[in-house]
Amino acid sequence: MRKKWTFLSLVIGLLAVLAGCEPLMVLDPKGPQAETTANVIWISIATMAIVVVAVFGLMAYVVYKYRASKQSEDYEPPHIEGNPIVETVIVAIPIIIIIFLSIVTVKSTYEVEATPKGYEDQEPLIVYASSSDWKWHFSYPEENIETVNYLYIPTDRPLEFRLYSYGPITSFWIPQLGGQKYAMSDMITTLHLAAEVPGEYMGRNANFSGKGFAENIFQVEAMSPEEFDKWVEDVKTNAEPLTEEKFDELLEPGHLGQLTFSGTHLEFLPPPEGHHHGSNDHESEHDSEHAHDDGEMDHADHK
Amino acid sequence: MDYFDRFAIPHPSPAIYASMVAIGLTMIAIVIGLTYFKKWGYLWSEWLTTVDHKRIGIMYLISALLMLFRGGVDALMMRAQTAVPDNKLLDAQHYNEVFTTHGVVMIIFMAMPFIYALMNLVVPLQIGARDVAFPRLNALSFWLFFMGAMLFNISFVIGGSPDAGWTSYFPLAGNDFSQSVGTNYYLIAIQIAGIGTLISGINFIATIFKMRAPGMKLMKMPMFTWTALITNAIVVFAFPVLTITLLLGTMDRLFGTHIFSMTNGGMDMLWANLFWVWGHPEVYILVLPAFGIYSEVISTFSRRNLYGYKSMVASIVIISFMSFLVWMHHFFTMGQGPLSNSIFSITTMAIAIPTGIKIFNWLLTMRKGKIEFTVPMLYSVGFIPIFTIGGVTGVMLGMASADYQYHNTMFLVAHFHYTIIPGVVFAMLAGLTYWWPKMFGFMLNERIGKWAFWFVAIGFNVTFFPMFFTGLDGQARRMYTYSEATGFGPLNMLSFAGAIGLAIGFALIVYNVYYSTRHASRDIGSDPWNARTLEWATQTPVQSYNFARTPQVDSIEAFWDYKKNGKPLFKGEIEKIHMPNNSGMPFIMSCIFFVWGFSLVFSMWIPAIITTIAIFACLAHRSFEKDDGHYVSVEEIEATEKDWEVLADENR
Numbered sequence: 041m042r043k044k045w046t047f048l049s050l051v052i053g054l055l056a057v058l059a060g061c062e063p064l065m066v067l068d069p070k071g072p073q074a075e076t077t078a079n080v081i082w083i084s085i086a087t088m089a090i091v092v093v094a095v096f097g098l099m100a101y102v103v104y105k106y107r108a109s110k111q112s113e114d115y116e117p118p119h120i121e122g123n124p125i126v127e128t129v130i131v132a133i134p135i136i137i138i139i140f141l142s143i144v145t146v147k148s149t150y151e152v153e154a155t156p157k158g159y160e161d162q163e164p165l166i167v168y169a170s171s172s173d174w175k176w177h178f179s180y181p182e183e184n185i186e187t188v189n190y191l192y193i194p195t196d197r198p199l200e201f202r203l204y205s206y207g208p209i210t211s212f213w214i215p216q217l218g219g220q221k222y223a224m225s226d227m228i229t230t231l232h233l234a235a236e237v238p239g240e241y242m243g244r245n246a247n248f249s250g251k252g253f254a255e256n257i258f259q260v261e262a263m264s265p266e267e268f269d270k271w272v273e274d275v276k277t278n279a280e281p282l283t284e285e286k287f288d289e290l291l292e293p294g295h296l297g298q299l300t301f302s303g304t305h306l307e308f309l310p311p312p313e314g315h316h317h318g319s320n321d322h323e324s325e326h327d328s329e330h331a332h333d334d335g336e337m338d339h340a341d342h343k
Numbered sequence: 344m345d346y347f348d349r350f351a352i353p354h355p356s357p358a359i360y361a362s363m364v365a366i367g368l369t370m371i372a373i374v375i376g377l378t379y380f381k382k383w384g385y386l387w388s389e390w391l392t393t394v395d396h397k398r399i400g401i402m403y404l405i406s407a408l409l410m411l412f413r414g415g416v417d418a419l420m421m422r423a424q425t426a427v428p429d430n431k432l433l434d435a436q437h438y439n440e441v442f443t444t445h446g447v448v449m450i451i452f453m454a455m456p457f458i459y460a461l462m463n464l465v466v467p468l469q470i471g472a473r474d475v476a477f478p479r480l481n482a483l484s485f486w487l488f489f490m491g492a493m494l495f496n497i498s499f500v501i502g503g504s505p506d507a508g509w510t511s512y513f514p515l516a517g518n519d520f521s522q523s524v525g526t527n528y529y530l531i532a533i534q535i536a537g538i539g540t541l542i543s544g545i546n547f548i549a550t551i552f553k554m555r556a557p558g559m560k561l562m563k564m565p566m567f568t569w570t571a572l573i574t575n576a577i578v579v580f581a582f583p584v585l586t587i588t589l590l591l592g593t594m595d596r597l598f599g600t601h602i603f604s605m606t607n608g609g610m611d612m613l614w615a616n617l618f619w620v621w622g623h624p625e626v627y628i629l630v631l632p633a634f635g636i637y638s639e640v641i642s643t644f645s646r647r648n649l650y651g652y653k654s655m656v657a658s659i660v661i662i663s664f665m666s667f668l669v670w671m672h673h674f675f676t677m678g679q680g681p682l683s684n685s686i687f688s689i690t691t692m693a694i695a696i697p698t699g700i701k702i703f704n705w706l707l708t709m710r711k712g713k714i715e716f717t718v719p720m721l722y723s724v725g726f727i728p729i730f731t732i733g734g735v736t737g738v739m740l741g742m743a744s745a746d747y748q749y750h751n752t753m754f755l756v757a758h759f760h761y762t763i764i765p766g767v768v769f770a771m772l773a774g775l776t777y778w779w780p781k782m783f784g785f786m787l788n789e790r791i792g793k794w795a796f797w798f799v800a801i802g803f804n805v806t807f808f809p810m811f812f813t814g815l816d817g818q819a820r821r822m823y824t825y826s827e828a829t830g831f832g833p834l835n836m837l838s839f840a841g842a843i844g845l846a847i848g849f850a851l852i853v854y855n856v857y858y859s860t861r862h863a864s865r866d867i868g869s870d871p872w873n874a875r876t877l878e879w880a881t882q883t884p885v886q887s888y889n890f891a892r893t894p895q896v897d898s899i900e901a902f903w904d905y906k907k908n909g910k911p912l913f914k915g916e917i918e919k920i921h922m923p924n925n926s927g928m929p930f931i932m933s934c935i936f937f938v939w940g941f942s943l944v945f946s947m948w949i950p951a952i953i954t955t956i957a958i959f960a961c962l963a964h965r966s967f968e969k970d971d972g973h974y975v976s977v978e979e980i981e982a983t984e985k986d987w988e989v990l991a992d993e994n995r
Contacts, residue, residue: 065817066748080745081815088735091699095731098706103724106645107714117712122651130703131654134696141692141742146685148744153681173520203678208515209611211676211751215817219747222677224612225514225605229678246751246819248508250520251435254822 065215070237070262072156073218080148087137152219155198156234164198164232167191168304168311171223171245172206173293174252179304185275186282188290188299190259194268195238201231204311206291211247214260220246228313235262255295276302284308349945353503353523354436363500392925394478397885399485400463401782404775406489407457410448413496415849417445419842422806426839428827438823439506440525444499446509450625451533452492454763457771458632459484459543462571464778466547468878468885469565471556471894476549478923479965484543486933491536494940498528502945505529508821510622511592513603513614518596527596527944534589535936537582544578547571556877558896562656565876565899566642566649569656570635573663574628580667581624588617597946612677619670627666629763631659633770634701637723640773641705643874644720645712648900651704658697665694675743676750684743691741698734702727717872718792722773725800726765733761736811751821754814760807772799772852780871784884785863787855795851802844809834809841875903880912882983888920888975891984917984920975932961 067082069075104110151157155164168179169191179186193199203212203223212231213220221231235241245256263271282301287309290296352359377383390398420441424433433441467475475481498504505525507516516526551572555564564572592614594600601609642649649655671679671687705727714720736758740749749755780786814820818831825831869883877894880902892913898904905912939954941947 064812064815066815074748077745077748080742081739081748084739084742084745088739091735092731095702095706096728098703099724099727102706102709103714106709106712107716108646111713115713117645117647119648120650120711121648122654126707127651127654127700130700131696134699138689138692138696138738141738142689145688145692145742145744146681148742149681149684149688152744152747153684207605208520209512209615213751213819215748219744220676220750221747222674224677226610227678242817244817244819248439248512248515248751248821250506250515251439253439254435254824 065242069216070239070241071217071233071235072158073152073233074216076148076151077219080144083144084141087141091137153232155200155232159198159234162198164200165194166200166202167193168202168204168306169212169223170204170206170311171210171212171249171256172291173208173250174245174256175290175296176212176243176245176256176258177290177305178258179306180272181304181306183272183276184303185272185279186301186304187275188296188301189257190261190298191243192268192271193235193260193262194265195235195262197234197265199233199235201233202311202313203229203231207293208249209247210245210249210256212243213246214241214243216241217260222247226312228311238262238264252293252295259298275300349524350501352500354434354440356437359499366500387927388925391930392482392927394474394482394923394925394929395887396463396467396474396478396481397782399481400460400465402485402489403456403460403463404782406492407453407460407771410453410456410492411849414445414448414453415846417441417448419846421445422835422839422842424823425825425835427836428825428829428832430824433823435823436506439508439821440499440504442821443505443508443511443525443529444495447495447505447529447533450509450629451536452488452495454629454767454771455536455540456488456492457767458574458629459488459540461567461636461771461774461778462543462547462574462632464782465774465878466568466571467550467554468781468881468889469568469876470551470554470559471877471890471896472550472554473889473920474923475546476553477546479926479929480542480546482926483929483932484539484546486929487539487542487936488536490933490937490940491532491534491539494535494937494944495528495532498525498532502528510615510618512611512618513592513595514605514609514611516592516596516614517604519605524944527593530589530593530596531940531943534586534593535940537585537589540578541582541586544575544582547575548579551575556894556896556901559901562653563896563899563901566638566652566655567632567635567876570631570638570659573659574631577624577628577631577663577666581621581628584617585621585625588614588621591617593943597943615674615677616670619673620667622673623670624663624666626763627662630766631662633726633766634659636770636774636777637705637726638708639874639876640719640723640777641708643777643872644715644717644723645709646715646873647708647712648875648903649704650707650710651700652899654700655704658700661697662694665690665697669694672741672743672746674750675746681743688741688743692738695734695738695741702731702734717776718787718789718796719773719777721793721796722769722776725796726769726773729761729765729769729800729803733758733763733765737762749814751819752814753810753818753820756820757807757810757814760803760810764803764807769799772796777872778878780867781878781881781883781885784867785859785865786867786871787859788863791851791855791858795848795855798844798848798851800848802841802846802848805841806838806845807841809837870902870906875900877902880905886983888922888980891917891920891980917977917980919977920980921972922975923972924970926970928961928965932958935961 067078069078166181168181170177175189177186177188178191201212203221204227205223205225210223211220212223214233217235218233221229223229239262241260241262243258243260245253249256279300279302281303282305287305377386390402393399420433421438424430424438503523503525505511505528507521507526511526511529514520551568591602595602595604601607603609603611603614605611638649638655669687669691671683672691675684740746740755740758776787776792813831813834816831818825818829867883869881870879880894881889892915894901894912895914901912904910935954935957939951939958942951942954
């Protein structure tokens with residue numbers, strides 16, 4: 041079974057390589073939601089390891105014991121139709137495993153789709169994150185500031201991201217804080233996150249959106265609430281205001297560096313709230329039927 | 344001149360110009376070759392007009408292998424581009440086109456014809472029939488698929504390839520964001536091939552229901568035939584969804600409707616839903632025939648009957664139902680809320696149960712057997728551990744909360760290659776090697792075949808196993824490059840090394856065909872593997888009418904019973920056999936379809952209207968045509984059978 045050994049040595053080799061590296065991003069959570077998913081992943085890996093070991097073991101045994109070269113010339117394999125007990129067992133064990141994993145899944149899915157545990161009594165920081173080819177715009181409505189391609193967040197406070205897109209479907213993803221969610225043009229999706237450790241994290245669009253997709257990343261910096269407030273004040277006083285003309289310019293396809301503005305685009309270009317395509321967002325103060333129409337871009341040079 | 348600008352490729356590169364020249368030279372060489380060797384007549388009368396399921400199968404097979412290499416070159420380019428950080432081998436646009444065509448070619452134009460190749464070759468023989476139920480429709484199916492594939496493949500030299508991913512999500516694939524004709528090619532070429540597949544689906548269901556040999560009740564059908572039946576049932580239910588989805592997409596792109604657009608009430612989520620309502624059952628369309636092949640191969644080379652036949656049948660039926668109930672797991676992250684995600688998580692994971700039954704049944708078939716490691720058996724045994732990894736990672740992906748982290752990453756890419764390569768490619772290679780002597784009258788070399796297997800199996804694992812790790816480390820799929828700081832470099836380089844191993848494996852398979860054609864013994868009898876089902880009860884290569892006398896069946900392994908227990912298979916006198924006539928219409932009609940598709944891709948309305956009329960004219964012609972087929976006379980049959988029966992008796 042040369043293949044077995046090759047495979048095994050490959051796994052061991054890989055683990056050795058990885059042991060020397062940073063821990064894998066998804067399994068190195070810095071917030072409660074990412075921690076929940078990391079735990080689910082570990083539980084599933086452990087459970088599935090049992091299945092893998094059972095199947096590999098059984099296979100190795102069967103293949104070793106019953107190969108033709110080990111048997112006598114006149115051995116005639118028997119005719120066996122099946123056995124109800126054996127077949128019940130091979131159905132029952134997978135069913136038990138699936139029931140267990142279903143419980144884990146349903147519980148954790150409800151958890152990551154809600155305000156993080158332990159943060160329910162706090163007022164969440166609301167950030168509208170919208171994507172355009174190939175940038176992210178972060179609007180902080182309460183703070184009345186807006187950034188492009190970077191996101192400052194306070195630690196230990198629930199974050200509520202409202203996602204939408206000025207172009208193709210994108211997916212907002214900060215692996216170390218939690219799972220991803222799509223941003224689409226005709227509705228708002230909501231993602232609940234929180235950061236517990238100050239630091240810099242990678243954020244990106246995970247859903248293929250054309251030519252500039254690979255570079256469609258943003259930087260996330262989590263800091264203490266005091267520092268965050270200081271930054272907000274700083275932006276409010278020093279950054280230039282975001283005008284409609286300026287924002288239209290930002291929407292043009294291409295790449296931009298990190299930009300900071302006072303004021304948000306939400307005032308002159310309301311997000312697509314109020315469309316009830318299953319959005320769990322009940323706030324629809326803006327009548328934004330065709331909000332994104334105005335944001336339609338000229339994609340002449342988009343190829 | 345402006346008019347012709349549309350045919351220019353939007354992103355020219357030396358590689359593309361080189362391909363253009365290569366394609367041109369190859370075509371000239373083929374024309375000159377055919378003329379020089381005076382083979383035009385042979386080509387027309389024996390192949391282009393044939394309605395014989397075995398020849399159609401061989402044509403499917405050749406097309407599938409060609410497409411395997413086309414898609415394989417795409418794959419190598421992708422792995423080469425991502426092997427090192429900030430690589431400049433391909434630019435973003437070119438890379439996007441490459442991964443799009445890789446996906447489409449491999450699924451629609453490689454895997455699909457491959458399974459239809461083997462179904463065409465084997466199913467009528469396994470059930471003791473003389474051909475499929477509608478032989479001429481069968482030819483039409485093939486030629487529609489073939490023209491669809493050709494139309495798709497010319498995209499990269501005329502007008503530009505599609506670049507929105509094989510899933511072609513709108514609005515990215517809409518006119519606003521995808522301005523070349525690439526996505527038109529995608530919509531129209533798959534449409535044409537899809538019509539062919541749908542026709543095949545109906546054809547094979549009719550064949551299996553109506554044309555089984557006397558005594559072959561449903562529960563006495565060989566397992567490959569069972570999987571073919573269920574696969575085609577899924578085809579008949581799933582492909583109409585694809586037809587409509589592609590039609591709606593075509594309306595958006597060519598006629599300015601707003602079904603999937605961002606404005607005027609269009610809904611981008613609709614495309615994703617419709618696509619996967621077809622797309623998930625499609626996965627099982629691909630994998631079920633593979634399960635059938637493994638069942639035949641494992642049973643043959645363990646020298647035992649298949650363990651748990653009834654539970655095998657039950658599990659494929661359950662899988663076929665459930666395949667329609669899980670499509671939402673392709674976009675758990677679309678924000679539909681925890682309730683729907685939980686439901687679809689559970690249905691997704693539940694599919695693991697019938698699949699698990701099959702794995703255990705194969706292991707239990709090998710138990711107490713006498714296992715011979717021939718090449719088909721190696722692929723089947725190699726399939727089990729690799730597919731198990733694919734399956735368990737599938738369960739992991741099925742858990743919605745965790746999927747928020749796996750979605751759109753290399754983890755997903757690793758997972759579906761871990762299912763689709765052992766689940767389709769290994770099976771096709773096993774089936775190809777196993778049924779090769781039945782098709783061509785000689786066997787593929789075992790030694791070269793084993794070398795190829797090890798290269799493919801090890802190369803595969805080296806290519807795709809690292810992706811589980813890069814995925815968990817945050818590498819999104821479909822990125823044409825990444826920076827060095829991400830640390831993805833070494834593992835991607837390992838993937839590239841594995842991809843080269845895979846390429847060597849496939850090159851060895853081609854070499855094996857060449858080598859065996861030249862050197863293999865032609866004196867192999869009609870049952871070289873000591874197999875168990877009816878297809879081996881015919882001559883090798885098979886007579887045009889398959890069976891001189893219809894076999895009488897009363898067990899799952901009729902041929903085995905005949906060999907071991909002397910149960911007579913063929914009774915009665917030889918009678919004249921009614922066979923269908925060849926026809927050029929399927930080929931001509933498909934050529935018209937090709938022109939029709941090409942006209943639509945470039946919005947050339949006048950040829951599009953003319954060809955539409957021509958297509959209907961072909962249909963009308965067929966409706967009024969009188970063609971009662973022909974009879975093969977008793978003397979002719981006796982003459983054909985005589986030599987063989989002497990040989991056959993000597994062999995047993």
